[in-house]
Amino acid sequence: MPHYKRWMIVAAAAGLMAAAPASTDLSTLSVLRDVKPGVWSHSFTTIPKNPAVPNQMEKGCVSSAQLAAMLRESLAAGTSDQQCPITVESNAMTRAQFTMRCPSIAIEALGITAPGADIPGTIDRTPGQDHWVVSVKTPAVPGVTPAAVWRHEYRRLGACPG
Numbered sequence: 001m002p003h004y005k006r007w008m009i010v011a012a013a014a015g016l017m018a019a020a021p022a023s024t025d026l027s028t029l030s031v032l033r034d035v036k037p038g039v040w041s042h043s044f045t046t047i048p049k050n051p052a053v054p055n056q057m058e059k060g061c062v063s064s065a066q067l068a069a070m071l072r073e074s075l076a077a078g079t080s081d082q083q084c085p086i087t088v089e090s091n092a093m094t095r096a097q098f099t100m101r102c103p104s105i106a107i108e109a110l111g112i113t114a115p116g117a118d119i120p121g122t123i124d125r126t127p128g129q130d131h132w133v134v135s136v137k138t139p140a141v142p143g144v145t146p147a148a149v150w151r152h153e154y155r156r157l158g159a160c161p162g
Contacts, residue, residue, distance in 0.1 A: 029088070031096040031123050036130070037064045039157040047149040061160035084119070096123045100136070114141045130156030 044056040084102040100119040106112070121136040134152040138145075 029096055030091050030093045031125050035067065036156070037062055037067060038159050041155045041157055043153045045151050047151060048146065050145055050148055052145065063160070094125050094127055112141060112144055
């Protein structure tokens with residue numbers, strides 16, 4: 001799988017399911033309380049729009065087992081030799097703020113190298129709804145991409161059929 005796709009998948013899973021280092025119990029994040037299985041919609045965009053990173057929309061049934069797997073995968077985010085430890089700065093019922101501390105990266109297949117960076121993010125929950133928005137502020141990669149916000153929106157639509 002190309003690395004840029006892996007980063008998008010990891011950002012999506014980590015964004016909703018985890019914003020804490022592996023040594024932290026992920027269920028303790030207040031903003032993620034009551035995340036439950038069901039039919040979920042997910043949309044992704046970059047702000048400003050980056051033609052190299054297409055918008056995405058998807059919808060599907062997510063089981064309890066899949067939620068648990070997303071938690072496990074988010075703990076192992078990144079390639080085997082690169083990891084972005086995450087520090088939680090705030091943990092409230094409607095918002096969590098975190099920083100991913102990423103090492104420099106080289107993606108030879110795309111001809112991209114980027115310096116290490118601290119990447120801030122937030123998880124916002126709409127009170128009284130199964131609706132979360134995860135925003136991650138990515139730094140510019142000189143000559144490749146401008147600084148941007150990667151925005152993931154998650155909404156639970158109801159129970160899985162059958």
